[in-house]
Amino acid sequence: xxxxxxxxxxxxxxxxxxxxxxxxxxxxxxxxxxxxxxxxxxxxxxxxxxxxxxxxxxxxxxxxxxxxxxxxxxxxxxxxxxxxxxxxxxxxxxxxxxxxxxxxxxxxxxxxxxxxxxxxxxxxxxxxxxxxxxxxxxxxxxxxxxxxxxxxxxxxxxxxxxxxxxxxxxxxxxxxxxxxxxxxxxxxxxxxxxxxxxxxxxxxxxxxxxxxxxxxxxxxxxxxxxxxxxxxxxxxxxxxxxxxxxxxxxxxxxxxxxxxxxxxxxxxxxxxxxxxxxxxxxxxxxxxxxxxxxxxxxxxxxxxxxxxxxxxxxxxxxxxxxxxxxxxxxxxxxxxxxxxxxxxxxxxxxxxxxxxxxxxxxxxxxxxxxxxxxxxxxxxxxxxxxxxxxxxxxxxxxxxxxxxxxxxxxxxxxxxxxx
Amino acid sequence: xxxxxxxxxxxxxxxxxxxxxxxxxxxxxxxxxxxxxxxxxxxxxxxxxxxxxxxxxxxxxxxxxxxxxxxxxxxxxxxxxxxxxxxxxxxxxxxxxxxxxxxxxxxxxxxxxxxxxxxxxxxxxxxxxxxxxxxxxxxxxxxxxxxxxxxxxxxxxxxxxxxxxxxxxxxxxxxxxxxxxxxxxxxxxxxxxxxxxxxxxxxxxxxxxxxxxxxxxxxxxxxxxxxxxxxxxxxxxxxxxxxxxxxxxxxxxxxxxxxxxxxxxxxxxxxxxxxxxxxxxxxxxxxxxxxxxxxxxxxxxxxxxxxxxxxxxxxxxxxxxxxxxxxxxxxxxxxxxxxxxxxxxxxxxxxxxxxxxxxxxxxxxxxxxxxxxxxxxxxxxxxxxxxxxxxxxxxxxxxxxxxxxxxxxxxxxxxxxxx
Ligand SMILES: NC(=O)c1ccc[n+]([C@@H]2O[C@H](COP(=O)([O-])OP(=O)(O)OC[C@H]3O[C@@H](n4cnc5c(N)ncnc54)[C@H](OP(=O)(O)O)[C@@H]3O)[C@@H](O)[C@H]2O)c1
Ligand SMILES: NC(=O)c1ccc[n+]([C@@H]2O[C@H](COP(=O)([O-])OP(=O)(O)OC[C@H]3O[C@@H](n4cnc5c(N)ncnc54)[C@H](OP(=O)(O)O)[C@@H]3O)[C@@H](O)[C@H]2O)c1
Numbered sequence: 024x025x026x027x028x029x030x031x032x033x034x035x036x037x038x039x040x041x042x043x044x045x046x047x048x049x050x051x052x053x054x055x056x057x058x059x060x061x062x063x064x065x066x067x068x069x070x071x072x073x074x075x076x077x078x079x080x081x082x083x084x085x086x087x088x089x090x091x092x093x094x095x096x097x098x099x100x101x102x103x104x105x106x107x108x109x110x111x112x113x114x115x116x117x118x119x120x121x122x123x124x125x126x127x128x129x130x131x132x133x134x135x136x137x138x139x140x141x142x143x144x145x146x147x148x149x150x151x152x153x154x155x156x157x158x159x160x161x162x163x164x165x166x167x168x169x170x171x172x173x174x175x176x177x178x179x180x181x182x183x184x185x186x187x188x189x190x191x192x193x194x195x196x197x198x199x200x201x202x203x204x205x206x207x208x209x210x211x212x213x214x215x216x217x218x219x220x221x222x223x224x225x226x227x228x229x230x231x232x233x234x235x236x237x238x239x240x241x242x243x244x245x246x247x248x249x250x251x252x253x254x255x256x257x258x259x260x261x262x263x264x265x266x267x268x269x270x271x272x273x274x275x276x277x278x279x280x281x282x283x284x285x286x287x288x289x290x291x292x293x294x295x296x297x298x299x300x301x302x303x304x305x306x307x308x309x310x311x312x313x314x315x316x317x318x319x320x321x322x323x324x325x326x327x328x329x330x331x332x333x334x335x336x337x338x339x340x341x342x343x344x345x346x347x348x349x350x351x352x353x354x355x356x357x358x359x360x361x362x363x364x365x366x367x368x369x370x371x372x373x374x375x376x377x378x379x380x381x382x383x384x385x386x387x388x389x390x391x392x393x394x395x396x397x398x399x400x401x402x403x404x405x406x407x408x409x410x411x412x413x414x415x416x417x418x419x420x421x422x423x424x425x426x427x428x429x430x431x432x433x434x435x436x437x438x439x440x441x442x
Numbered sequence: 443x444x445x446x447x448x449x450x451x452x453x454x455x456x457x458x459x460x461x462x463x464x465x466x467x468x469x470x471x472x473x474x475x476x477x478x479x480x481x482x483x484x485x486x487x488x489x490x491x492x493x494x495x496x497x498x499x500x501x502x503x504x505x506x507x508x509x510x511x512x513x514x515x516x517x518x519x520x521x522x523x524x525x526x527x528x529x530x531x532x533x534x535x536x537x538x539x540x541x542x543x544x545x546x547x548x549x550x551x552x553x554x555x556x557x558x559x560x561x562x563x564x565x566x567x568x569x570x571x572x573x574x575x576x577x578x579x580x581x582x583x584x585x586x587x588x589x590x591x592x593x594x595x596x597x598x599x600x601x602x603x604x605x606x607x608x609x610x611x612x613x614x615x616x617x618x619x620x621x622x623x624x625x626x627x628x629x630x631x632x633x634x635x636x637x638x639x640x641x642x643x644x645x646x647x648x649x650x651x652x653x654x655x656x657x658x659x660x661x662x663x664x665x666x667x668x669x670x671x672x673x674x675x676x677x678x679x680x681x682x683x684x685x686x687x688x689x690x691x692x693x694x695x696x697x698x699x700x701x702x703x704x705x706x707x708x709x710x711x712x713x714x715x716x717x718x719x720x721x722x723x724x725x726x727x728x729x730x731x732x733x734x735x736x737x738x739x740x741x742x743x744x745x746x747x748x749x750x751x752x753x754x755x756x757x758x759x760x761x762x763x764x765x766x767x768x769x770x771x772x773x774x775x776x777x778x779x780x781x782x783x784x785x786x787x788x789x790x791x792x793x794x795x796x797x798x799x800x801x802x803x804x805x806x807x808x809x810x811x812x813x814x815x816x817x818x819x820x821x822x823x824x825x826x827x828x829x830x831x832x833x834x835x836x837x838x839x840x841x842x843x844x845x846x847x848x849x850x851x852x853x854x855x856x857x858x859x860x861x
Contacts, residue, residue, distance in 0.1 A: 042583050042725050048769060052650070053582045055765030145580070151726035153580020160579075161564070161572020163472045164461050164746030231471070289732055292711050306461050307570035307734065307743035313708060314729030324726035327583030332758075335765070339751075339758035346474030346754070350467060 025058045025334045028085035030107060031098030032063040032072060035121055035146070038323030039095060040074045043330075050327065054334040061091055064098075086110050093333055095326060096120040105129050112136050117337070119329040121146035121322055127220035131233050134342045141338040143329035148221040149174055149298045151321030152314040153328065158228045158302060159344040165304025167229035170268040171442065172300035173293050174221045176316045177204045177212040178244050178264040182281075183294040185249045186256060192248065204296060214243035215264065215279040222266035222279055225300075228344040229268060230275050230353045240278035240358045240416075247281050251368060251437055254398075254408055255283050261291040262439065274356035283366050283441040359417040364393070364441035367409040367423075370400055372431040381407065381426060388422035390414045404433055410441060444477045444753045447504035449526060450517030451482040451491060454540055454565070457742030458514060459493045462749075469746065473753040480510055483517075505529050512752055514745060515539040524548050531555050536756070538748040540565035540741055546639035550652050553761040560757035562748035567640040568593055568717045570740030571733040572747065577647045577721060578763040584723025586648035589687040590861065591719035592712050593640045595735045596623045596631040597663050597683040601700075602713040604668045605675060611667065623715060633662035634683065634698040641685035641698060644719075647763040648687060649694050649772045659697035659777045659835075666700050670787060670856055673817075673827055674702050680710040681858065693775040702785050702860040778836040783812070783860040786828040788845060789819055789852045796850050800826065803848075807841035809833045823852055829860060 027043070029036050040060050043050065051057045062077040064085055072078075085091055086107070094111040096104050101124050108118045108125070112133075117140055120126070126133070126147055133142055145155045149172070158167075173179050181195045190198075196213065199205040211217050219241045226232050244264050255262050260283040269276045284291045289311050293299035298316030303309045315321035332339070371377050378397070385392055391412040398406045411419075423436050446462070448455045459479050462469065470476045481496040483504055491497075504510055505526070513530040515523050520543050527537045527544070531552075536559055539545070545552070545566055552561055564574045568591070577586075592598050600614045609617075615632065618624040630636050638660045645651050663683050674681050679702040688695045703710045708730050712718035717735030722728045734740035751758070790796050797816070804811055810831040817825045830838075842855050 038725075046583060046585060046725070049585055050583060052764045052766050052768045053760070055760070151723075152729055153576050156575055156580045157572045157731075160751055161575045161747055162743065163750045164465060164469060164743045166465060166468055289711065292708065304570075304743060306457075306465070306739045306746075308737075308740055310571050310731070310733030312576075312729070312731060315727050318727075320725045321727055324581065324583045324723060327725075328580055331582045332579055335760075336755060336758035339755035341472070341474070341754075345471050347471050349471045 024056055025054070025093060025330070026061045026091050027058060027093045027095055027330060028061055028088065028091040029063040029095045029097060030082055030085060031096065032065050032074070032078065033097065034319040035322045035326065036063060036097040037072050037074055038319035039097065039326050040076055042320070042323050042327045050331060054331045056334055058330055058334055061088065082107055086114060091116060093117045093119060093330055095330070096122055097326070099124070101125055101128055108133065109136060112140055112142070115140060117141040117333045119143045119326055119333070121326055123147040123217070123220040123224060127223045127236055130224065130227055130343060137342055139338060141333045142342045143333065144224070145329050146322045146325035148224050149300060149312070149314070150316040150318065151324045152298060152300070152312050152316065153325065154225070154300050154312050155228065157310070157312055158225060159340060162302060162304050162307060162310070163344070165306050166270070168270055168303040168305055170225050170229060170300065170302050171290060172222070172225070172266045173263055173290060173298050174266050174300065174316060175212055175218045175264060176296035176298055177209070178218070179293065179298070180204055180296045182244060182247065182252070182262055182264065186252045186261065189249050189253065192245070213245055215241045218264060218266045219279045222268060222277060226268045226275065226277055230270065231343070231345045231349045232275050232353055232355060234277060234355050238355060240280065240361065242280040244281050246437065247439070248437070251439060254368070255366070259286055260284060261286050263291065265442065267442070270353065271356060273351065273353055275353045276356045276361050278361060281439050283439055361416040362413050363416070364413055365411045365419055366439045366441055367411065368437040369407045369426060370404055370433045371407060372433060373403055373405045374431060377431050378407065380429060384422055384425045388418045388425070390418055390422055443475055444473070444512065444749070445480045445510050446477060446512045446514055446749060447480055447507065447510040448482040448514045448516060449501055449504060450515065451484050451493070451497065452516065453738040454741045454745065455482060455516040456491055456493055457738035458516070458745050459495055461739070461742050461746045469750060473750045475753055477749055477753055480507065501526055505533060510535060512536045512538060512749055514749070515541060516745070518543070520544055520547055527552065528555060531559055531561070534559060536560040536752045538562045538745055538752070540745055542566040542636070542639040542643060546642045546655055549643065549646055549762060556761055558757060560752045561761045562752065563643070564748050565741045565744035567643050568719060568731070568733070569735040569737065570743045571717060571719070571731050571735065572744065573644070573719050573731050574647065576729070576731055577644060578759060581721060581723050581726060581729070582763070584725050585689070587689055587722040587724055589644050589648060589719065589721050590709060591641070591644070591685045592682055592709060592717050593685050593719065593735060594631055594637045594683060595715035595717055596628070597637070598712065598717070599623055599715045600632070601663060601666065601671070601681055601683065604666070605671045605680065608668050608672065611664070632664055634660045637683060637685045638698045641687060641696060645687045645694065645696055649689065650762070650764045650768045651694050651772055651774060653696060653774050657774060659699065659780065661699040663700050665856065666858070667856070670858060673787070674785070678705055679703060680705050682710065684861065686861070689772065690775060692770065692772055694772045695775045695780050697780060700858050702858055780835040781832050782835070783832055784830045784838055785858045785860055786830065787856040788826045789823055790826060791850045791852060792822055792824045793850060797826065799848060800845060803841055803844045807837045807844070809837055809841055
């Protein structure tokens with residue numbers, strides 16, 4: 024019999040307790056032994072959680088319990104759970120976590136500390152979708168060429184609603200908060216940070232690359248308007264917040280931002296709160312994984328799968344997918360050197376000569392226009408819509424600064440990358 | 443160092459050799475050791491395969507070689523590879539195969555023979571998509587409610603082309619053969635047998651259920667016409683060949699047939715030669731896996747992933763997902779008891795009283811009509827299109843027999859199940 028201690032019995036923790044009970048029949052048959060929760064740690068002991076396990080508010084009760092084989096960390100945070108799981112590993116206990124923030128900062132330290140002890144984290148990326156499993160085991164024969172993921176359900180829900188109903192960003196954010204999809208401080212989701220944490224985890228498995236959120240390009244969806252979504256739709260694109268990891272020679276690009284993506288691509292068809300991750304391998308080609316990225320039960324499904332796996336075989340693979348470092352290690356590409364196609368919308372006062380002045384700025388910054396369209400905005404202003412050929416991030420940034428400074432330009436130009 | 447022997451160095455076998463060579467850097471870093479092909483077995487030694495491994499035409503050279511750790515069976519067939527992999531297991535060698543036909547018939551015997559030796563078969567279902575991995579490990583915490591898969595690329599290619607271009611079944615089959623998607627005898631693909639083999643494998647992992655192709659409902663796409671695809675499209679449906687496994691109380695339905703499926707469902711959006719499998723778990727909800735279901739490199743990607751996994755950890759999980767039998771075992775539902783909604787098209791001579799007579803036959807067989815539409819077919823005939831409420835398979839079969847016998851009915855009614 025395997026005994027589990029759960030540190031943090033909130034949304035996900037409660038679901039873990041329930042799944043281990045509700046599905047004990049299949050779980051025991053698949054794991055070859057019974058798996059039981061011995062105890063759980065919470066902050067507030069007086070809260071009713073509708074579950075009948077022993078609760079404590081002292082982590083030592085779990086960390087010092089020699090009967091507990093697996094510590095499941097579901098409390099959230101970064102430094103506090105880091106200290107706790109380090110102690111668990113030191114006392115020889117396997118660890119399972121759903122904590123992407125912890126891993127975004129400390130995955131390599133944890134990998135070396137874990138060493139021969141199992142440390143699993145399937146739920147940390149895309150909730151119920153077994154994407155860690157797919158990338159680390161299922162696609163292990165491949166050089167990974169790219170990963171493109173919709174990894175934040177809140178953002179995808181908001182963008183889908185804006186696309187389908189033309190609602191404004193502010194209205195839909197309020198609705199998402201009322202539905203409990205977005206926190207009262209939604210920055211972590213809509214600012215792209217949550218997706219970035221997940222992207223960093225996947226990038227380690229795909230490329231063996233160590234990077235922190237601070238090192239990579241992270242933009243959110245705060246500046247996406249329903250106008251831009253409508254324009255994108257008209258031209259055959261959807262707008263999605265994507266986490267992108269891409270190999271380019273010996274460099275890897277890591278970035279999170281809103282993207283225009285052709286609506287024929289499978290990933291563009293993923294709507295609402297659902298998540299989906301497309302992975303291109305040099306041998307297998309494109310595979311895609313779709314499902315619920317959050318929610319107590321969906322996330323706990325992944326946590327329990329990790330527990331079953333550890334019950335079956337202890338540690339059966341290297342935590343981050345590499346048993347020894349890759350020779351000719353890949354390095355992180357500087358943000359300024361990223362290249363892409365871009366969608367640019369510039370709102371201008373409607374006078375003669377404007378277009379010539381703007382296209383001159385494009386030219387001065389080495390940006391070549393692929394398509395251009397003018398649309399009236401108000402009686403006195405117009406939207407100029409451009410798509411560019413492949414251009415460099417630094418050139419685009421400079422170009423936008425110059426255009427913004429032109430006196431007939433009414434607002435900071437909107438820039439959305441096209442994939 | 444892990445040494446591999448490959449029995450069958452054809453399309454997939456050649457790709458396995460190439461991947462182990464081309465991607466030796468990541469493979470060795472992920473597996474923690476080098477993996478090399480020691481030798482391969484073929485029928486025709488004089489054929490040039492563009493690879494430089496030792497070839498023999500005698501399987502004993504691999505089976506009796508004490509240096510070989512893993513036998514990779516890629517020759518195809520059922521009884522001959524069965525004898526060969528049994529011998530490999532008996533001499534303690536791990537086995538990897540892509541052979542769905544072998545597993546459709548002998549997976550339970552192989553599981554008990556393998557016992558503590560690793561026996562892996564990721565490539566046998568949906569080629570490059572790590573669906574075995576997802577179902578057996580990633581979703582192991584769930585009771586599986588249903589599996590619905592597009593698991594034959596040839597059929598999906600044909601149905602997609604018929605839908606997009608209105609081409610006839612015969613014309614598109616000819617094209618698929620010329621492109622090398624369909625064999626010169628395409629029965630195995632278009633008759634649904636290939637998909638059935640794969641479905642049986644998945645059903646064992648999901649439900650622990652033993653069944654053979656002969657035990658389940660298997661229909662192909664031979665009777666799907668571009669007319670029916672066009673009608674389906676008009677009503678918001680796509681037509682796909684699906685393998686379906688569904689739990690209903692203590693029974694499991696297993697069936698392969700063409701389906702009308704709402705075009706809003708993710709699986710309906712999977713076009714061309716691509717495969718996709720939707721799995722619903724009681725806790726996680728729906729997850730879906732998409733990618734290439736065939737092709738040398740894509741299939742070999744899965745074969746090599748299994749080899750890496752064995753190199754990492756030997757046997758880390760039960761072959762078919764269950765370490766001990768499920769209590770209250772599930773049984774196979776009889777085909778006659780399956781229920782579904784149905785699309786029925788009846789071509790009739792256009793005279794008065796016809797509709798009344800037909801709806802009477804529906805009534806006599808307990809079939810309740812949900813929608814009905816009449817469309818002119820030729821000057822003297824009409825198509826009557828029905829969708830039914832949930833009905834029993836046996837009632838539908840009887841109803842079709844009775845309708846076919848009516849003198850004003852011009853052909854066997856078309857019946858396609860709606861999911
Ligand atoms: N919710 C999701 O859909 C989801 C999806 C993927 C990943 N995750 C990750 O899963 C983890 C848990 O998320 P959640 O949604 O379940 O969070 P939650 O509902 O806020 O639960 C957190 C739990 O941890 C306990 N806790 C917090 N700090 C503690 C401390 N210092 N000492 C003892 N107990 C403490 C809380 O106790 P009280 O109940 O007494 O306050 C609560 O039971 C997070 O890392 C999150 O990022 C969540
Ligand atoms: N091709 C795909 O896309 C795909 C996808 C998924 C699964 N699979 C499965 O993978 C397996 C292999 O498929 P494949 O397409 O690679 O087949 P293939 O191209 O026909 O290759 C079969 C190989 O086996 C050898 N062989 C056959 N019978 C033999 C015998 N009695 N003794 C020694 N060697 C023998 C053949 O030798 P010669 O070359 O000398 O004739 C050939 O090298 C099959 O089980 C298939 O169902 C294939």
